[in-house]
Amino acid sequence: MNILIVGAGNMGSIYITSFLNNHLLTKEQLYILEHSEQKTTDLQQAGYRNAYHQPGEWIKSMDLIFLAIKPQDAEEFFNTIRAYLTPAHLLISIMAGISIDKIKRWVPTTKIIRAMPNLPAQIGMGMTGFTAAASVDKKELFIVQNLINTTGKSLYFEDEEKLNAVTAISGSGPAYVFYFMQAMMDTAQQMGFSQSEAELLVEQTFMGAVHLENRSQASCNEWIKRVSSKGGTTEAAITRFGRLTLDKHIQEGLKQALQRSIELGK
Ligand SMILES: NC(=O)C1=CN([C@@H]2O[C@H](COP(=O)(O)OP(=O)(O)OC[C@H]3O[C@@H](n4cnc5c(N)ncnc54)[C@H](OP(=O)(O)O)[C@@H]3O)[C@@H](O)[C@H]2O)C=CC1
Numbered sequence: 461m462n463i464l465i466v467g468a469g470n471m472g473s474i475y476i477t478s479f480l481n482n483h484l485l486t487k488e489q490l491y492i493l494e495h496s497e498q499k500t501t502d503l504q505q506a507g508y509r510n511a512y513h514q515p516g517e518w519i520k521s522m523d524l525i526f527l528a529i530k531p532q533d534a535e536e537f538f539n540t541i542r543a544y545l546t547p548a549h550l551l552i553s554i555m556a557g558i559s560i561d562k563i564k565r566w567v568p569t570t571k572i573i574r575a576m577p578n579l580p581a582q583i584g585m586g587m588t589g590f591t592a593a594a595s596v597d598k599k600e601l602f603i604v605q606n607l608i609n610t611t612g613k614s615l616y617f618e619d620e621e622k623l624n625a626v627t628a629i630s631g632s633g634p635a636y637v638f639y640f641m642q643a644m645m646d647t648a649q650q651m652g653f654s655q656s657e658a659e660l661l662v663e664q665t666f667m668g669a670v671h672l673e674n675r676s677q678a679s680c681n682e683w684i685k686r687v688s689s690k691g692g693t694t695e696a697a698i699t700r701f702g703r704l705t706l707d708k709h710i711q712e713g714l715k716q717a718l719q720r721s722i723e724l725g726k
């Protein structure tokens with residue numbers, strides 16, 4: 461099986477490393493198409509003999525094509541590759557917002573899978589939501605799910621509409637966590653801790669809390685109650701968060717991400 465990864469940026473590079481490290485394919489079966497000439501040369505020098513700068517006839521021998529380019533680059537990209545695509549090609553797009561129907565208008569194949577991963581895929585802790593066009597058969601779906609699962613966990617959705625919401629929740633999600641962590645680290649430094657002390661205090665707190673929640677049946681609200689002593693410090697902070705309607709503001713941000721995902725698809 462020959463697999464082509466288009467775009468060796470943040471996400472494309474993760475798939476390259478993950479598929480190889482998990483021995484799902486060899487370097488000879490892995491093809492890369494990257495429009496930066498310098499990046500292509502660097503990849504070739506790093507041993508990726510099948511790294512290309514331009515599409516060509518060689519694309520016809522690909523079985524699976526992973527699209528890891530930005531949604532804004534999609535149309536231009538499909539214009540350059542269309543001549544080399546056939547109805548047998550299986551495409552997997554991780555582009556935010558771009559619907560399967562939209563991709564169908566650009567390519568001769570109807571075998572399209574839309575997936576939305578997230579950045580922790582880099583360490584095998586990713587979360588990917590995915591869906592597939594009706595013409596993708598069970599065997600093809602199974603192969604793709606195995607590939608995706610080298611980067612973490614996955615959830616299949618019948619309803620493609622869910623993919624925009626997956627983007628708003630888990631796709632962009634790591635950035636929300638980093639935002640909250642950064643705010644806590646900045647506050648810790650304002651309270652007199654050094655940067656490294658602030659980082660350790662916050663990182664270990666996040667790690668501990670996530671593992672605790674993950675290993676129990678209790679809800680997050682239940683865990684909040686267990687941390688909060690009556691009349692204590694946590695209660696003071698959570699009450700203040702409530703007065704600031706922090707949860708509503710977080711919901712607003714997530715809805716904005718959903719809206720943007722819908723817009724990117726237009
Ligand atoms: N970053 C994230 O956390 C996540 C991203 N995604 C999705 O993944 C996709 C990629 O995101 P990300 O990896 O962050 O973006 P990057 O900008 O890091 O990577 C995109 C890569 O594609 C290259 N590229 C652009 N146009 C072409 C082309 N025509 N042919 C070949 N290569 C091309 C770019 O090259 P150059 O830099 O030279 O332009 C770049 O190397 C996006 O669609 C995004 O929505 C999904 C989930 C999470």
Ligand SMILES: O=C(O)[C@@H]1CCC=N1
Pocket residue numbers: 556627631632
């Ligand atoms: O910000 C973005 O548009 C992409 C999709 C999810 C994460 N990064």
